[in-house]
Amino acid sequence: MNEQEERWVEKARSGDKVAFGHLVEAYQRPVYNLTYRMLGNPEEAEDAAQEAFLRAYARLGQYDPQRKFSTWLFSIANHHCIDRLRKRRATFISIDDNPVLQNLEGDAPRPEPTAVTMERNREVQMLIARMDPDYRTPLILRYWEEYSYEEIAQTMDITVSAVKSRLFRARKQMAQLVNEHEAATTPPASGRGSQAVLQFSRIRDEEPRMLRTALAGI
Amino acid sequence: MMTDNFPEQFNRHETSAETPTEAIENEFTLLMSLALDDLLDDEESARFRRYLHVYPTLAAEWQSWQKLDDMFRATPSAMPPAGFAADTQVRLIQYERRRRLMWGLGFGVILLALWVGLMAGAVSFGAFVVIERAEWLSNFIHFSTRAAAGIQSWWVVTAGAADMLLSTEQARLFMAGYLAAGLAMLAGWVLLLRRTTKAEPVFIRTA
Numbered sequence: 001m002n003e004q005e006e007r008w009v010e011k012a013r014s015g016d017k018v019a020f021g022h023l024v025e026a027y028q029r030p031v032y033n034l035t036y037r038m039l040g041n042p043e044e045a046e047d048a049a050q051e052a053f054l055r056a057y058a059r060l061g062q063y064d065p066q067r068k069f070s071t072w073l074f075s076i077a078n079h080h081c082i083d084r085l086r087k088r089r090a091t092f093i094s095i096d097d098n099p100v101l102q103n104l105e106g107d108a109p110r111p112e113p114t115a116v117t118m119e120r121n122r123e124v125q126m127l128i129a130r131m132d133p134d135y136r137t138p139l140i141l142r143y144w145e146e147y148s149y150e151e152i153a154q155t156m157d158i159t160v161s162a163v164k165s166r167l168f169r170a171r172k173q174m175a176q177l178v179n180e181h182e183a184a185t186t187p188p189a190s191g192r193g194s195q196a197v198l199q200f201s202r203i204r205d206e207e208p209r210m211l212r213t214a215l216a217g218i
Numbered sequence: 219m220m221t222d223n224f225p226e227q228f229n230r231h232e233t234s235a236e237t238p239t240e241a242i243e244n245e246f247t248l249l250m251s252l253a254l255d256d257l258l259d260d261e262e263s264a265r266f267r268r269y270l271h272v273y274p275t276l277a278a279e280w281q282s283w284q285k286l287d288d289m290f291r292a293t294p295s296a297m298p299p300a301g302f303a304a305d306t307q308v309r310l311i312q313y314e315r316r317r318r319l320m321w322g323l324g325f326g327v328i329l330l331a332l333w334v335g336l337m338a339g340a341v342s343f344g345a346f347v348v349i350e351r352a353e354w355l356s357n358f359i360h361f362s363t364r365a366a367a368g369i370q371s372w373w374v375v376t377a378g379a380a381d382m383l384l385s386t387e388q389a390r391l392f393m394a395g396y397l398a399a400g401l402a403m404l405a406g407w408v409l410l411l412r413r414t415t416k417a418e419p420v421f422i423r424t425a
Contacts (some may be wrong), residue, residue: 017307017310017311017314020310021303021306021307021310023305024302024303024307025303027308028298028302028303029295029297029298031293032296032297032298032302033295033296033297033371036296037296042296042299045296046299046302047305048297048300049302050306051304053306053310054306054309054310054313055311057310058313058317069296094335117293117294120289120292120293121293121294121296123289124289124290124293139290142255143290143293144295145290149255149257163249164252167251167255168247168248168251168252170246171250171251171254171286171287172247172251174286175279175282175283178282178286179227198220
């Protein structure tokens with residue numbers, strides 16, 4: 001956390017909403033990414049991210065300045081997402097109607113890279129949605145926030161060895177999901193492993209467009 | 219191919235067959251996860267490379283894991299919709315308003331409960347006294363009324379007497395003399411106190 005952020009946190013703790021607004025602007029992208037990757041639904045992710053910020057504002061008095069602000073904030077957002085996933089009833093989410101795919105980060109004027117990026121995002125999101133919620137968080141923090149194992153442990157309030165274990169299980173589960181797709185839709189003669197990811201895109205297009213995300217890990 | 223650094227069980231696993239055992243597969247999976255995060259130490263790294271070399275199925279699995287890893291790393295972060303921060307600020311203001319309202323409501327409810335409690339207590343006490351202690355209450359009211367009337371009469375008489383006394387020349391002179399004597403006595407007493415409290419000098423004998 002840089003000095004500017006420290007000042008914002010300090011001011012926000014004394015009730016300065018403008019300073020908290022700066023923190024929201026600074027952390028909106030990672031917090032939204034976490035909630036979106038966890039929940040898979042852009043509207044719900046937006047609501048959850050905003051709720052996470054409100055909870056953070058309400059609990060600023062409990063924030064320990066010795067701790068990294070982002071890990072504390074992610075911890076709140078993560079717990080909130082897990083609560084929502086637990087409460088969530090079986091709902092259907094349309095992959096095609098997903099507005100978040102229109103808001104992907106990066107330069108977007110050229111149509112071809114955008115389509116590739118959207119396709120990749122869709123595949124990644126499908127994989128995450130089918131994973132156990134406990135395994136999603138370490139993956140998201142590791143890949144998108146480039147968090148160290150220690151930082152993930154702080155965010156999730158678990159030990160470093162538990163992070164190691166969860167990341168390992170998450171990747172294993174991911175590989176299994178890809179293999180299951182391959183086994184379910186390709187002829188028996190085809191190989192496993194390395195071809196699975198490439199085939200995943202093709203296979204997915206043949207699937208029904210509605211994805212029952214709530215089935216994953218609830 | 220084997221080195222002395224490895225436990226016997228791994229040597230046995232590796233030389234026993236072309237296909238890895240379940241134990242080796244599990245260990246290899248863990249090593250793959252650590253390898254993707256560049257967290258293998260030297261020994262683990264050597265073991266990992268050895269497994270890759272010995273077991274083609276594990277090498278194929280490693281390739282698929284790498285592709286998955288690449289896919290995740292290449293996927294951009296999801297961006298919040300436009301106006302997210304502004305919407306959050308609006309919600310924050312609403313939240314604050316709601317919180318203040320809840321506090322106000324809570325405070326109001328507590329005050330109301332206290333008032334109702336006090337009123338109920340007073341009414342209960344009154345009812346108890348009227349029903350159970352009617353005679354005592356009657357006596358108390360009589361006594362209070364008489365006491366109030368007595369005090370009032372005493373005050374009227376005393377004030378009238380003082381008024382009458384002060385209206386005569388002799389009484390006024392007597393009062394002035396009394397006051398002067400009182401002041402003189404007070405001044406004398408103060409002087410006496412000051413003299414008696416003065417510190418006496420202390421003499422120190424020298425050898």
